[in-house]
Amino acid sequence: MDFSKAYGSIAVLEVEIRTFANEGYAVKYDFERKVISWRDNYMWNNNFTRSINDDKMAIIMEKLPASGMLEWMHGYNLGLTDEYGDKTVIPGEWKIEVEFKDKTKMKAGAEQHFPKKWKNLKNLIEQTTGCSFVLR
Numbered sequence: 367m368d369f370s371k372a373y374g375s376i377a378v379l380e381v382e383i384r385t386f387a388n389e390g391y392a393v394k395y396d397f398e399r400k401v402i403s404w405r406d407n408y409m410w411n412n413n414f415t416r417s418i419n420d421d422k423m424a425i426i427m428e429k430l431p432a433s434g435m436l437e438w439m440h441g442y443n444l445g446l447t448d449e450y451g452d453k454t455v456i457p458g459e460w461k462i463e464v465e466f467k468d469k470t471k472m473k474a475g476a477e478q479h480f481p482k483k484w485k486n487l488k489n490l491i492e493q494t495t496g497c498s499f500v501l502r
Contacts, residue, residue, distance in 0.1 A: 367440065373431040378465040381491060385458045385501055393491055393499070395426070398467075404495055408502065422494045429493075433486035435462065439474035442481070451479045458501045460484070 377398050384390030384407065392405040395418070402422075406412035418426070439462055441450035461475035481487075491499045 367436075369436045369440075370431065372436055372466065375467045376430075376464055377467045378463075379430075380461075380463045381487065382461045383458055383499065383501055390458065390501055391497070391499055393495060395494075397423075397426075402495060404497060406497075412497070418494070425493055426490065429486070429490045433490060434481075434483045435487050436464070436472070438481040438483060439464070439472055442474045442476060443472075447476065447479050451476065451481050454478055454480050 379395040380392065382390065382392040389407045391407065394403040396403070397418070400418040400423070401415060402418055403415045404413060438450040457478070459475060459477040460480060462473065464472045488499050
C-alpha cells in the first residue's frame, strides 16, 4: 500500500478510546460530507456533530499523514507492536477504522498498548474538535 497516496483517499475516519468500564470518547470524520461527529461516553450531553470548515480541513490534510497513523495501523495488524507501540499503564484501549473512497476498510486496535506516535493523532483530534481526547 502506498501510504502517501492512501491518506488522500480516506473517506471516513473513526477513532475511539475507552476504559475497561466502557467510558471514553469516539470521533468520526466524514470527509466526503465534511462532518465531524463526537461521542462522549462520560457525559452524553457533550455529544455533537459539526461541519469541517476549510481551516480544520487544512490542519487534517497536513497533520494526518505526519501522524503515521496508517503505517502503524498496518504494523499492528502485522503483529509488529514492539516496533510501533509501547506498553502503557493506561487502563484502556484504542480502536481505529478507516474507510477509503473505494469502500475498502482498514481497522486496528489494542488494549494497553498504544502506538508510539499516538500523541500526534491525539493532538490532531483535539485541535479539530476542541475537546480533550484523554481517558480519565
